[in-house]
Amino acid sequence: MTKNQFIKQLAAELTRYGISDAANTIDYYDELIDDRLEAGETEAEIIASLATPAQIVAQLAIPDKQVRQKKMAPMLIILISFLLVLGAPLWGTLLLTAIIIVVLGYFLIWLGPFLGTIFAAAGILGGSVSLILSFFVGLQEGWMIAIMQLGISFVMVGVGLICAGATWYMTKYLIRFSVGITRWLVGMFRSRLKVVA
Amino acid sequence: MLKNWLKISLCMILVGIILMTVSFGMAGFKSQPFQYRGTHEWSRTFNF
Amino acid sequence: MHNIVLIFERVIGLNPQLKKGLLEFCVLATLKKEDSYGYQIIKDTSNVVEISDSTLYPILKRLEAQGEIESYRVEHNGRLRKYFHLTLAGQASIDSFLADWPAVMGIYTYIRECNND
Numbered sequence: 001m002t003k004n005q006f007i008k009q010l011a012a013e014l015t016r017y018g019i020s021d022a023a024n025t026i027d028y029y030d031e032l033i034d035d036r037l038e039a040g041e042t043e044a045e046i047i048a049s050l051a052t053p054a055q056i057v058a059q060l061a062i063p064d065k066q067v068r069q070k071k072m073a074p075m076l077i078i079l080i081s082f083l084l085v086l087g088a089p090l091w092g093t094l095l096l097t098a099i100i101i102v103v104l105g106y107f108l109i110w111l112g113p114f115l116g117t118i119f120a121a122a123g124i125l126g127g128s129v130s131l132i133l134s135f136f137v138g139l140q141e142g143w144m145i146a147i148m149q150l151g152i153s154f155v156m157v158g159v160g161l162i163c164a165g166a167t168w169y170m171t172k173y174l175i176r177f178s179v180g181i182t183r184w185l186v187g188m189f190r191s192r193l194k195v196v197a
Numbered sequence: 198m199l200k201n202w203l204k205i206s207l208c209m210i211l212v213g214i215i216l217m218t219v220s221f222g223m224a225g226f227k228s229q230p231f232q233y234r235g236t237h238e239w240s241r242t243f244n245f
Numbered sequence: 246m247h248n249i250v251l252i253f254e255r256v257i258g259l260n261p262q263l264k265k266g267l268l269e270f271c272v273l274a275t276l277k278k279e280d281s282y283g284y285q286i287i288k289d290t291s292n293v294v295e296i297s298d299s300t301l302y303p304i305l306k307r308l309e310a311q312g313e314i315e316s317y318r319v320e321h322n323g324r325l326r327k328y329f330h331l332t333l334a335g336q337a338s339i340d341s342f343l344a345d346w347p348a349v350m351g352i353y354t355y356i357r358e359c360n361n362d
Contacts, residue, residue, distance in 0.1 A: 007214055024300065024306070027327065029298070031282065031327060035285075050299065059219075059303065060302075060303065134207065144220055144232065147219060147223070148217055148221070151212075151213045152212030154210065165203060
């Protein structure tokens with residue numbers, strides 16, 4: 001690999017990962033390779049000794065996680081625990097309300113797919129049965145009635161299919177949405193805990 | 198290919214509506230022939 | 246001085262976590278002598294500790310972000326070279342590292358004694 005290829009690859013990797021100061025990184029390696037060339041190394045040697053662009057960018061993409069946890073004085077922890085116990089009737093009911101709201105939220109969200117499934121099943125199954133039976137209706141009650149039933153059957157199956165499709169897409173997005181919102185809730189809960197601890 | 202199920206369902210609904218209109222037309226655009234006649238005992242429907 | 250070099254050599258072969266922390270101070274100390282640039286920093290520190298090209302860059306980036314070093318560009322052979330300069334904050338960082346070292350040595354002695362028992 002030549003220097004130009006290396007720099008090009010590095011630039012591509014940097015944009016791919018959205019590293020903020022891509023220009024600085026490129027300048028650094030550009031300067032370094034030039035300096036080493038001046039010192040008498042060959043291009044191939046230098047490139048071979050460097051980490052690959054992918055490795056370099058991967059290293060930059062993981063910022064040093066400096067978790068700063070606030071340390072509280074023991075007295076403060078005791079005070080907070082005391083207040084927590086004392087306030088249990090208040091925050092207990094509030095927590096319960098929050099939990100019920102969350103559970104209700106999930107229930108409401110999934111009510112859509114639930115209804116959709118019922119409509120789809122009813123439409124497709126009922127429509128199909130009605131479709132087949134319309135033939136016998138024709139024999140017994142006359143073809144005018146049979147055609148009406150046939151038409152209704154078609155509409156039922158059609159509506160059932162639309163419901164099935166809608167349910168399918170709704171469920172797909174809702175699963176993603178539920179997972180996302182659950183992660184968010186858990187994350188929020190965790191960060192709160194961290195602040196307290 | 199994209200959303201074939203939607204096209205099929207809409208076609209079925211369209212066909213159904215056409216059939217219903219045809220049938221209604223055959224009846225002379227009156228709903229009377231389709232109205233329920235006689236009595237039906239639901240207790241006998243499920244009484245085997 | 247020789248002693249410190251020996252300690253470095255031992256520590257650096259062993260613990261990457263410790264090495265990472267020490268490298269920052271190596272870079273700062275190098276800049277204490279005179280302003281320098283990437284390749285020169287690697288060369289100057291090479292007899293004490295090996296800093297790879299891809300290790301140095303994040304260190305310089307971090308130090309600059311923390312205000313412990315600052316950079317300026319100088320033309321050299323028709324291209325620009327980025328020189329780094331130690332700031333007062335960087336000097337304070339070196340001083341605090343050196344001030345911490347007796348404590349580290351105390352811990353070292355304690356660990357060694359515990360280990361010998």
